[in-house]
Amino acid sequence: MNPEHLGQILAQAPTPAYVLDLGRLRANLAVLDAVQRRSGAKILLALKAFSMWSAFPLIRQTLHGVCASSPWEARLGREAFGREVHSFAAAFSAADLRELLTTSDHLCFNSFAQLERFRPLWQDSGVSVGLRVNPEHSEGHTPLYDPCAPGSRLGIRRAEFEGRSLAGIAGLHFHTLCEHLFEPLERTARVFEEKFGEYLPGMQWLNLGGGHHITREGYDLDGLVALIGHFQEKYGVQVYLEPGEAVVLNAGVLVTQVLDVIHNQVDIAILDTSAACHMPDVLEMPYRPPLFGAAEPGEKPHTVRLAGPSCLAGDVIGDWSFDTPLAPGDRLAFGDMALYTMVKNTAFNGIQLPAICTFEPDTGEVAVVRRFGYEDFRGRLS
Numbered sequence: 001m002n003p004e005h006l007g008q009i010l011a012q013a014p015t016p017a018y019v020l021d022l023g024r025l026r027a028n029l030a031v032l033d034a035v036q037r038r039s040g041a042k043i044l045l046a047l048k049a050f051s052m053w054s055a056f057p058l059i060r061q062t063l064h065g066v067c068a069s070s071p072w073e074a075r076l077g078r079e080a081f082g083r084e085v086h087s088f089a090a091a092f093s094a095a096d097l098r099e100l101l102t103t104s105d106h107l108c109f110n111s112f113a114q115l116e117r118f119r120p121l122w123q124d125s126g127v128s129v130g131l132r133v134n135p136e137h138s139e140g141h142t143p144l145y146d147p148c149a150p151g152s153r154l155g156i157r158r159a160e161f162e163g164r165s166l167a168g169i170a171g172l173h174f175h176t177l178c179e180h181l182f183e184p185l186e187r188t189a190r191v192f193e194e195k196f197g198e199y200l201p202g203m204q205w206l207n208l209g210g211g212h213h214i215t216r217e218g219y220d221l222d223g224l225v226a227l228i229g230h231f232q233e234k235y236g237v238q239v240y241l242e243p244g245e246a247v248v249l250n251a252g253v254l255v256t257q258v259l260d261v262i263h264n265q266v267d268i269a270i271l272d273t274s275a276a277c278h279m280p281d282v283l284e285m286p287y288r289p290p291l292f293g294a295a296e297p298g299e300k301p302h303t304v305r306l307a308g309p310s311c312l313a314g315d316v317i318g319d320w321s322f323d324t325p326l327a328p329g330d331r332l333a334f335g336d337m338a339l340y341t342m343v344k345n346t347a348f349n350g351i352q353l354p355a356i357c358t359f360e361p362d363t364g365e366v367a368v369v370r371r372f373g374y375e376d377f378r379g380r381l382s
C-alpha cells in the first residue's frame with residue numbers, strides 16, 4: 001500500500017477497524033470491467049466473501065449482480081445490490097427454496113433428487129434453474145477448500161447424469177478453484193468440457209464459479225477472455241463468473257493497536273484485534289496476513305509475536321520483526337482484510353467487533369460507516 005495512504009489510515013481510523021480502500025476497489029473493478037467488455041461475460045460479486053453493503057452502489061456500477069449462498073444473502077443482494085441474484089446451496093429446505101424463488105434470478109441445485117423433488121415449486125417460477133456439476137478435477141489445494149476432493153458433497157458427478165432428464169435446465173455451474181490464476185481454470189474447463197460439453201447445446205448459460213484471482217498481478221487476462229469466448233461462441237451460452245476475493249483483493253486493512261507487551265521466551269504483543277474473532281481464516285485456512293512496515297522474524301532487530309486478547313491459547317496471528325520495539329498504543333495495519341473477515345467475524349469472549357470504515361485516497365479521509373456496540377453482542381443471544 002502507498003505509504004502516504006497507510007499513514008492517513010493509521011492516523012484517523014479507530015481501532016480495531018476494517019478500512020475499505022475505495023481506490024483499490026475502483027482499480028479492481030476497472031480490471032473486471034475490462035474483462036466483461038472484452039469477453040461479453042457477466043461478473044457477479046460472491047456475497048459470502050464480502051457483504052459490506054454500503055459499498056454496493058459503487059460495485060453495482062460495474063458488476064452485474066451477486067451470488068448468494070442462502071436466503072439472507074439473496075435478500076441482501078436483492079435489496080441492497082439490486083441487479084441479478086444467483087443462488088446455490090448444497091441443499092435447500094422447502095421453505096428456503098420458496099423464499100429464494102422470490103429473490104433469485106438464477107438458482108442451482110446440487111443433486112437430481114432436489115431438482116425433481118422441488119420441480120413443482122420451481123418449474124413455473126420464472127427463475128432460471130441450473131445444476132452445479134463436479135468435474136472431478138482437483139487443482140491441488142487443501143481438502144478444506146477443494147470441492148473436487150474424494151467424497152466431496154459439492155456438485156453432481158458426470159456418472160450421475162446417466163439416464164436423467166435435463167428438462168427445464170437452463171445452465172450448468174462449476175466452482176472448483178480457490179485463489180487461482182488462469183492456468184488452473186484452463187485445465188479445469190478442458191476437463192469440464194470433455195465430460196459435460198454434450199449438455200451445453202440448447203442451454204442458456206454457463207457459470208464458471210469463483211476462485212479466480214483475476215485482479216492479482218500476473219493473471220492472464222487475455223487467456224481468460226479467449227476461454228470465455230470459446231464457450232460463448234461454440235455453445236451460444238452466456239458465461240458468468242462469480243469471484244468474491246478478486247473484487248476486493250488487497251482492498252482492505254485491519255487497523256489495530258498494541259495493548260500490552262509481555263515476555264515468555266519471545267516478546268508477545270497483545271493487540272485489540274483477535275485472529276479467532278476478526279480474521280478467522282488466519283487460523284482456519286491457515287494463512288499469514290501481510291503486515292505493513294514489518295518484516296519476517298529475525299530480519300529486523302525486534303521480533304515480536306502478535307496475538308489477540310481472547311482466552312484462546314492459539315489466538316496468535318504470527319511473528320514479525322520491527323525496527324523498534326513495540327509499545328502500548330502503537331498502531332499496526334494488516335493487509336488484504338476486506339475479504340472473508342467482516343462476513344466471518346464473531347464476538348466470542350464478548351470482544352468488540354471492529355468498526356467498518358472507508359478510505360478515500362482522493363481526499364485522504366477515513367469515514368466510519370458503522371460502529372458496533374454492546375447491543376449488537378447482546379442482540380444475537382437471548
Ligand SMILES: *Cc1c(COP(=O)(O)O)cnc(C)c1O
Nearest residue numbers: 046049175210211242243244245
Ligand atoms: C466461495 C464461492 C465463490 C467465491 O469464491 P472466491 O474464492 O471468493 O472467489 C463463488 N461461488 C461459489 C459457489 C462459492 O462457493
